[in-house]
Amino acid sequence: MATAKKGDRLAEYRGRRAAARTPEPVPAEGPLPEGDDDTFVIQEHHARSLHWDVRLERDGVLVSWAVPKGVPADPENNHLAVRTEDHPLEYAAFEGDIPKGEYGAGKMMIWDRGTYETEKWSDREVKVVLHGSRVSGRYVLFRTRGKNWMIHRMDPPADPDAEPVPEAVRPMLPEEHGRLPRDRTRYAFEFAWGGRRLLAYVEGGRTRFTDGRARETGGPAGLGSRLGAALGARPAVLDGELAEVEGQETYLLSDLLYLDGRPLLDEPYRRRRELLDDLDLNGPRWQTAPWYPGEADAVRKAARSQGLPGVLAKRLDAPYEPGKRSGAWRYVPV
Template structure:
């Protein structure tokens, strides 16, 4: 009988990696376990592993499981892994095969609907991964994974930025607004999916930001500006978060969700905001040489184009 783990063992040295390197096969109680691991290796990807005949049959999925039936994702067949990998997480040393950080993204059980050399249909029952999928082989090690059934998330918003209306005087009811600095930079919407963003084509340093999101989907709204002689991307709104559109939500909800992300780094930060407090913000904007102050209604949804819910006030 062939050794199903021979290729796995040939790529690993048990004295140099914390990964399990067992001598024999094992199985879960019901023989239908799965695990998805988030793997920050040379490039971020997710490893889908389905138990089959004593091993975990594995695919590397660069963008993670598709949430929309209209979009298929690449899945690259890799070597079978031992059952002990169901719970493996940790740091694989750099220089070793698959070097990088690995965490368990989800685990659970699955049902097999079809299994052949070219097609695998299955239903996942996990906390984060749930639903029917099909893997189908295209060429060599390359497969595609397709979600069957309804979409698991709202569609990505395809909108123009919300723009302020110029006003000479602050609103009469400042308690109904939050006040932010007007940065005077260039507007940039940043969509993030599968640890990647199309905005990195123009700004390669955004790849690190996108990768830090892991499997979390988001669309952030911000501005490219120069602070202290360095280019900084300042974020001040969140239009989409983890599969849910926030366009119809009030500013207060979107702002709380943005702050919960804790977006900060060497090239990006979350812009400060001060509800109901115009005069100190205007004074600070003057002292920093900023062009003005933005007043944003606390109850306003995100409205593409010019809106009277956002006001641009002189500093």
């Protein structure tokens, strides 16, 4: 990776793009602008595969790496960073949709930006101190082979209290009852869809699944990558059910067990559902399932009319009890 101003630093960038077909900035060939070599931007790129583009201003261009799992927040985790072509400085402000059929097609969003200081810059190692709103601290990028580099956080963890995504969680199960609870104001009511239980573990835009016995299992083709892209850089563990809805297999999300480094098992059901709703996870293959505090009769009537097997009553103040069949959840056949 040369740092001297030799040749056309943006020739590869221009060669991959046509200004008439992409909203990206495509400056004409000419002298490079002079800056302070202190701007950085991280862009979330929903291309064929979700990744984050780390760009550092250097000698009139943005030196760039594609980071599939995002910038690590903990020094225990090094992430792959693939060196890509230099980008023009104008790219630091770019957000938009790159059209299908063009290089890098997909949605580009600014995930973080700010200033940085250089501690070392060579063809094989770049040490910087980032000052952004989401990412701050000392980082090193080091070359391993060819265009493959690694990015490592040199400072202590950005959030020392963050806990890792759990390897596996056994799902909580309801007790079966013949009647709905008497004090219905203490419960929320959901549809029982009669599908297959799946827990989703999302990290770095990637998703893995476990089944009702906490065993690793595959999800439907394409679901994991799309759900991971919907959450982006936010790590989460979701509980849900794979069922047929209006003739299509759909992942119906009904609980949130972990988010952004924080386990939520001890939080009451109402709080977990509110956090899940805030994520607005609704896509072509997944939906956040509805929940109805206190509305037992309406939910049971709707379940019958839709041919669903039953209703779930979940106590609003109940924690999530992994692997337990708990009286705080009730399954009532319709």
